[in-house]
Amino acid sequence: MTSHCELSPPPAGDTGGARHGPDVAFREGRSERLVIRRFGVEDVASFAAYRSEPATARYQSWATPFSQAQASSFIESLQSAHPDSPGAWFQFAVVEAATGVHIGDVAAGVDSDDPRVATIGVTLTTSARGKGYAGEALAWLLDYLFVDRQKHRVTADCDVRNSGAAALLDHLRMRREAHHLQSTWLKPITRPSGVDSGDVGLSVVMALPPPGQGALTPLLRLAADFRAHG
Ligand SMILES: CC(C)(COP(=O)(O)OP(=O)(O)OC[C@H]1O[C@@H](n2cnc3c(N)ncnc32)[C@H](O)[C@@H]1OP(=O)(O)O)[C@@H](O)C(=O)NCCC(=O)NCCS
Numbered sequence: 001m002t003s004h005c006e007l008s009p010p011p012a013g014d015t016g017g018a019r020h021g022p023d024v025a026f027r028e029g030r031s032e033r034l035v036i037r038r039f040g041v042e043d044v045a046s047f048a049a050y051r052s053e054p055a056t057a058r059y060q061s062w063a064t065p066f067s068q069a070q071a072s073s074f075i076e077s078l079q080s081a082h083p084d085s086p087g088a089w090f091q092f093a094v095v096e097a098a099t100g101v102h103i104g105d106v107a108a109g110v111d112s113d114d115p116r117v118a119t120i121g122v123t124l125t126t127s128a129r130g131k132g133y134a135g136e137a138l139a140w141l142l143d144y145l146f147v148d149r150q151k152h153r154v155t156a157d158c159d160v161r162n163s164g165a166a167a168l169l170d171h172l173r174m175r176r177e178a179h180h181l182q183s184t185w186l187k188p189i190t191r192p193s194g195v196d197s198g199d200v201g202l203s204v205v206m207a208l209p210p211p212g213q214g215a216l217t218p219l220l221r222l223a224a225d226f227r228a229h230g
Helices: 041-051 068-078 133-148 163-171
Strands: 028-030 034-037 089-096 102-110 117-124 153-159 175-185 216-225
Touching (some): 028 133, 034 133, 041 068, 041 117, 068 089, 089 133, 102 133, 117 133, 133 153
Parallel strands (some): 117 153
Antiparallel strands (some): 028 034, 089 102, 102 117, 153 216, 175 216
């Protein structure tokens, strides 16, 4: 029996006019102040450095420090990968155009069952923040996904305590569609109160883990639609 909330994949061959499949031709994109390009071996040290910043990793899946060997292996794995590959994430390096300095990354993961749907993420090194670069890079990514790759829907998942990222996604006019409670396992919560003040006013009581264990973390789900593809 099919439940009312189950989604059917599109019929075989029905692309809804969308481009499907890996963008093997992708090399780089540009916004006003940024170059968004494939990662290369020259990015190993900078990638390892910002992934090792505790404040940068706080609401992300990786542990710190993030070694050069881990960075090298991750970047190596991207060499044979392409953006818009169903069932896979692709990480784009974000570079300040004026200086050529690698300052972070944006990423897009494409749904395996419905490749018209993607999820995005962003990370900037601390020294590059407060300049609007993250918003500019994500605006480029949304444009790439909706216009170049003709996606139907793009979502972002954000730890509710990550108020800076939530504000950024709000600023991009992504709408809050859901607030999933205790929906993902990230890092231990260090606050003893059980109520996280960074919960962007949604009155969620954070679950406190048993001593010595990690915490189940609520996620905000934000989404953007490209209305022309309605
Ligand atoms: C989330 C993250 C990318 C946001 O970076 P950011 O630099 O704060 O975001 P923005 O690019 O939107 O910059 C906005 C700030 O730059 C300021 N700014 C300066 N010049 C600007 C310009 N030309 N255009 C726009 N904003 C500008 C804005 O006023 C704003 O400052 P405010 O937050 O004090 O109001 C960053 O905090 C980060 O990398 N965090 C760690 C990784 C992470 O958690 N990622 C999110 C996963 S969902």
